[in-house]
Amino acid sequence: MTPRMTTSSYAVLALLDLRPWTAYELTNQAQRSLRYAWPKSERLLYSEPKKLVELGYATTHKEASGKRSRNVYEITDAGRRALREWTGSKTQPPRIEAEALLRLLFADHGTLEDLRGALDELETDVGEHHQAIVELMASYLNGGHPFPQRTHLSVLFATFQIEIFKTIERWIEFAREEIDEWPTTRDLGMTPRTETLTRLLAEDQSPLNP
Amino acid sequence: MTPRMTTSSYAVLALLDLRPWTAYELTNQAQRSLRYAWPKSERLLYSEPKKLVELGYATTHKEASGKRSRNVYEITDAGRRALREWTGSKTQPPRIEAEALLRLLFADHGTLEDLRGALDELETDVGEHHQAIVELMASYLNGGHPFPQRTHLSVLFATFQIEIFKTIERWIEFAREEIDEWPTTRDLGMTPRTETLTRLLAEDQSPLNP
DNA sequence: TTGACTCTACTGCAAGATGCAGTATATAGT
DNA sequence: ACTATATACTGCATCTTGCAGTAGAGTCAA
Numbered sequence: 001m002t003p004r005m006t007t008s009s010y011a012v013l014a015l016l017d018l019r020p021w022t023a024y025e026l027t028n029q030a031q032r033s034l035r036y037a038w039p040k041s042e043r044l045l046y047s048e049p050k051k052l053v054e055l056g057y058a059t060t061h062k063e064a065s066g067k068r069s070r071n072v073y074e075i076t077d078a079g080r081r082a083l084r085e086w087t088g089s090k091t092q093p094p095r096i097e098a099e100a101l102l103r104l105l106f107a108d109h110g111t112l113e114d115l116r117g118a119l120d121e122l123e124t125d126v127g128e129h130h131q132a133i134v135e136l137m138a139s140y141l142n143g144g145h146p147f148p149q150r151t152h153l154s155v156l157f158a159t160f161q162i163e164i165f166k167t168i169e170r171w172i173e174f175a176r177e178e179i180d181e182w183p184t185t186r187d188l189g190m191t192p193r194t195e196t197l198t199r200l201l202a203e204d205q206s207p208l209n210p
Numbered sequence: 211m212t213p214r215m216t217t218s219s220y221a222v223l224a225l226l227d228l229r230p231w232t233a234y235e236l237t238n239q240a241q242r243s244l245r246y247a248w249p250k251s252e253r254l255l256y257s258e259p260k261k262l263v264e265l266g267y268a269t270t271h272k273e274a275s276g277k278r279s280r281n282v283y284e285i286t287d288a289g290r291r292a293l294r295e296w297t298g299s300k301t302q303p304p305r306i307e308a309e310a311l312l313r314l315l316f317a318d319h320g321t322l323e324d325l326r327g328a329l330d331e332l333e334t335d336v337g338e339h340h341q342a343i344v345e346l347m348a349s350y351l352n353g354g355h356p357f358p359q360r361t362h363l364s365v366l367f368a369t370f371q372i373e374i375f376k377t378i379e380r381w382i383e384f385a386r387e388e389i390d391e392w393p394t395t396r397d398l399g400m401t402p403r404t405e406t407l408t409r410l411l412a413e414d415q416s417p418l419n420p
Numbered sequence: 421t422t423g424a425c426t427c428t429a430c431t432g433c434a435a436g437a438t439g440c441a442g443t444a445t446a447t448a449g450t
Numbered sequence: 451a452c453t454a455t456a457t458a459c460t461g462c463a464t465c466t467t468g469c470a471g472t473a474g475a476g477t478c479a480a
Contacts, residue, residue, distance in 0.1 A: 014316040037311035087320030093335040094308035099301040101247035106224040110297030125303040137412040152398040188362040202347040
């Protein structure tokens with residue numbers, strides 16, 4: 001059977017439309033640019049270009065780099081046509097995975113310290129990404145964008161990331177202040193404070209910095 | 211070989227610690243409560259409890275519901291011990307998957323209308339979740355929480371969701387206004403407006419409602 | 421110059437996770 | 451009586467990840 005195109009296949013195909021890459025370069029590029037919209041493993045990024053070749057959406061040729069050879073992948077016209085069709089199709093719903101939040105939901109199995117630890121880890125993880133994107137923007141100002149004509153897209157996307165990271169960081173601060181008032185993680189239930197929060201949320205209001 | 215415990219296994223185990231469930235009930239409950247922290251497929255939620263039984267972390271017994279039988283899963287003491295250990299362990303970094311954002315990153319392969327379409331779909335998807343959580347909070351006020359003693363946890367988590375949804379919705383509005391100024395999706399590069407944005411982001415400032 | 425790292429450049433394999441089709445009974449509404 | 455929906459699952463193909471393993475090339479230092 002011929003393989004089918006997944007969203008990940010289109011992501012790689014879109015990268016190939018920018019320029020030819022080796023699979024190794026694709027993994028690096030995907031780390032930098034796709035990571036926050038469509039995070040995929042290194043292993044997959046090595047497999048996808050092969051699939052694209054099988055489907056006729058890319059070609060591959062060996063290049064010598066010293067004594068070693070490396071496989072360079074290039075998009076074909078059929079690949080470009082496939083890309084254009086993808087652009088108009090339905091998107092999959094977004095999806096957020098955060099084990100730290102799962103820990104919050106079940107924090108009553110552990111201590112307040114466990115919960116604070118989970119929040120700390122979330123803060124560290126988000127903080128790293130946050131810093132990375134701020135630095136990336138600084139590099140764009142010095143002409144550091146690898147595809148200058150695409151800067152408007154990268155920057156609009158970066159706006160999304162910064163907003164999300166700031167929101168998570170503000171929420172972490174808020175959550176810390178809330179749990180500082182908790183005597184324990186268990187069986188607090190609908191405290192007056194929680195009722196206030198619930199009322200705000202039920203009216204779709206933000207309890208943060210009011 | 212005995213199966214190993216994944217984060218998903220612990221998520222199910224944590225649900226089993228609340229009360230005994232059938233796999234069918236678990237899928238429903240996971241839809242309502244885990245969806246935004248640890249979204250997992252129905253199929254997996256049917257498999258995990260079996261694995262827990264194999265590991266000795268749960269027991270199962272058949273119950274008659276009319277003429278049919280259903281498998282009810284219950285946590286064991288070993289299961290509760292495993293849960294406690296999990297609570298103190300390291301968390302996995304968070305992960306956001308959004309095909310609509312991928313479309314934005316590669317919007318220069320399509321039309322402005324394609325891009326607007328992707329933003330519309332993102333808005334619809336987020337809007338549904340947003341509304342659902344607001345309604346859930348309203349139901350909590352009427353004593354609708356299935357485990358009242360855990361309300362403080364659910365509500366703090368809901369705060370996170372609402373903040374994220376609001377942020378995404380605000381960003382969508384912002385993005386729409388930005389692209390309304392674009393004559394096309396392609397080759398705009400570092401326009402004066404994009405440079406202003408980049409500068410703000412490089413200083414870690416929010417370009418939204420300044 | 422030998423050894424220790426790190427970077428480049430992959431592949432194989434087991435296991436985790438998803439989507440979908442299929443099976444079947446129970447119950448509620450028309 | 452018919453139909454739709456909810457309950458209660460299983461099998462299978464495919465997608466995806468993590469990890470171990472292989473190996474050449476460049477760098478720096480003892």
